[in-house]
Amino acid sequence: MILILSQSAMEPTTEEVMDWLEALGEPCLRLNGGDVDGDADTELRLRIEGEEVFLGITADGVELPLSEVGAVWYRRWLSQPRHELTSLLAHDPADGDRLHYDLRRNLAQESRRLSDFLFSRFAGLPWLSHHRRAGLDKLDALTRAARAGLATPATLVTTEREALRGFCLRHGTVITKPIGEVDMFVEGERSHFLLTAALDLAAVDALPERFAPSLFQERIEKEYELRVFYLAGECHAMAIFSQADARTRTDFRDYNRARPNRNVPVRLAADLEERLRRLMDDLGLETGSIDLLQAADGREVFLEVNPVGQFGMVSKPCNYPLEKKVAELLLRKAADGRRDG
Amino acid sequence: MDDEMGDLIDPPEADLFARLTPEGQRLVPVPYRFLHASPLAEKTLSRLVESRPYRTTGYVCWTFRKPISKCCGPDD
Numbered sequence: 046m047i048l049i050l051s052q053s054a055m056e057p058t059t060e061e062v063m064d065w066l067e068a069l070g071e072p073c074l075r076l077n078g079g080d081v082d083g084d085a086d087t088e089l090r091l092r093i094e095g096e097e098v099f100l101g102i103t104a105d106g107v108e109l110p111l112s113e114v115g116a117v118w119y120r121r122w123l124s125q126p127r128h129e130l131t132s133l134l135a136h137d138p139a140d141g142d143r144l145h146y147d148l149r150r151n152l153a154q155e156s157r158r159l160s161d162f163l164f165s166r167f168a169g170l171p172w173l174s175h176h177r178r179a180g181l182d183k184l185d186a187l188t189r190a191a192r193a194g195l196a197t198p199a200t201l202v203t204t205e206r207e208a209l210r211g212f213c214l215r216h217g218t219v220i221t222k223p224i225g226e227v228d229m230f231v232e233g234e235r236s237h238f239l240l241t242a243a244l245d246l247a248a249v250d251a252l253p254e255r256f257a258p259s260l261f262q263e264r265i266e267k268e269y270e271l272r273v274f275y276l277a278g279e280c281h282a283m284a285i286f287s288q289a290d291a292r293t294r295t296d297f298r299d300y301n302r303a304r305p306n307r308n309v310p311v312r313l314a315a316d317l318e319e320r321l322r323r324l325m326d327d328l329g330l331e332t333g334s335i336d337l338l339q340a341a342d343g344r345e346v347f348l349e350v351n352p353v354g355q356f357g358m359v360s361k362p363c364n365y366p367l368e369k370k371v372a373e374l375l376l377r378k379a380a381d382g383r384r385d386g
Numbered sequence: 387m388d389d390e391m392g393d394l395i396d397p398p399e400a401d402l403f404a405r406l407t408p409e410g411q412r413l414v415p416v417p418y419r420f421l422h423a424s425p426l427a428e429k430t431l432s433r434l435v436e437s438r439p440y441r442t443t444g445y446v447c448w449t450f451r452k453p454i455s456k457c458c459g460p461d462d
Contacts, residue, residue, distance in 0.1 A: 221415075221416045221417050221420070222417055223415070223417055224415070230402065230421070232402070234425055235400065235423055235424070235425055236423070236424055236425075237400075237402045237421040237422070237423050238421065238422040238423075238424065239417050239418070239421060239422075240420070240421075240422045241417075242417060242419075242420030244416075252416065252419075253412075256412070256415065256416055257412070257413055257414055257415040257416075258415060259415035259416035259417065260415075260417075261416075299422055
């Protein structure tokens with residue numbers, strides 16, 4: 046049996062892999078982060094007696110057969126804890142913001158500690174992806190990519206407009222993007238996306254003298270973008286022709302839905318695949334979604350890797366059956382788990 | 387589908403950065419000045435049973451549905 050650790054919403058990828066596991070005859074058990082986040086439908090029992098730990102989870106009145114789990118797939122977990130979306134105070138006191146912050150911080154910590162302990166119960170089994178490596182440090186990945194022999198963009202993190210100005214004078218137009226995750230802020234029926242944005246010298250001059258630490262990179266003229274889904278040493282690559290569309294030129298995720306970018310399967314050069322393998326080994330990742338640019342000067346430039354990135358966007362247009370490949374890998378891991386157990 | 391909705395001119399309230407307090411504006415990094423506002427998809431597909439019919443012609447990516455890529459022209 047495969048245990049899938051996922052989230053309840055926005056996970057069609059998980060659902061498709063579950064479809065394949067079912068078709069291949071392997072039972073799977075899906076536990077969403079929300080299931081242990083105070084969900085009334087799930088009953089959690091964790092009893093510790095000396096060295097013995099008894100863990101039981103009942104969902105919809107059915108006891109989950111956790112002892113039968115042979116391998117674990119960490120897909121995602123708890124993107125929106127309920128306490129973050131709930132107003133916790135019935136009446137806002139004078140210092141309500143601070144109190145609210147403290148309450149949420151503590152609840153987040155409790156939730157994280159519990160999740161960590163739950164995951165640790167399966168530490169002896171084979172895993173695909175791991176929660177400890179799900180949130181990768183982008184800047185660290187850049188230096189490791191360079192060490193693996195990949196070209197990387199000149200990068201600056203600064204709080205100073207003048208430093209950015211100097212960087213801009215050396216490299217021309219620059220881009221800015223989050224140091225961490227690409228995030229989205231939802232407000233009613235509208236979303237606010239932290240996409241990559243381009244800044245020329247005039248835009249830089251319009252910034253205040255000092256700002257919060259921000260990431261900037263040289264803007265690289267590209268032929269196309271490459272999204273590579275890496276799985277157990279294999280690269281499944283897709284070229285995204287985003288350059289000809291002004292809307293998607295800086296970030297293909299500013300999707301032109303009326304006239305989508307052309308996405309086609311592409312075979313990477315063997316030496317590039319080898320460098321990507323070296324990087325993923327160094328990062329301790331068996332899978333991940335890697336973003337690169339095919340630069341106009343012929344280089345393939347590494348941008349970042351998301352250890353739990355979506356891969357339907359590569360699987361479907363390129364006709365790579367990635368969901369099936371993930372399911373097959375999980376089957377092999379479960380077989381390994383049974384043999385070793 | 388909401389394909390063309392993202393092309394509408396954003397109302398002033400779409401600029402989240404402009405609505406931050408002066409303190410908030412100082413605390414956020416530069417990418418917050420370039421937030422991209424767009425309407426949410428009509429509904430997030432969260433269950434396989436909902437997304438299955440759509441997958442015959444496209445795929446689900448985060449909060450929206452995207453058609454299978456097609457070649458739109460020689461300059462695409």
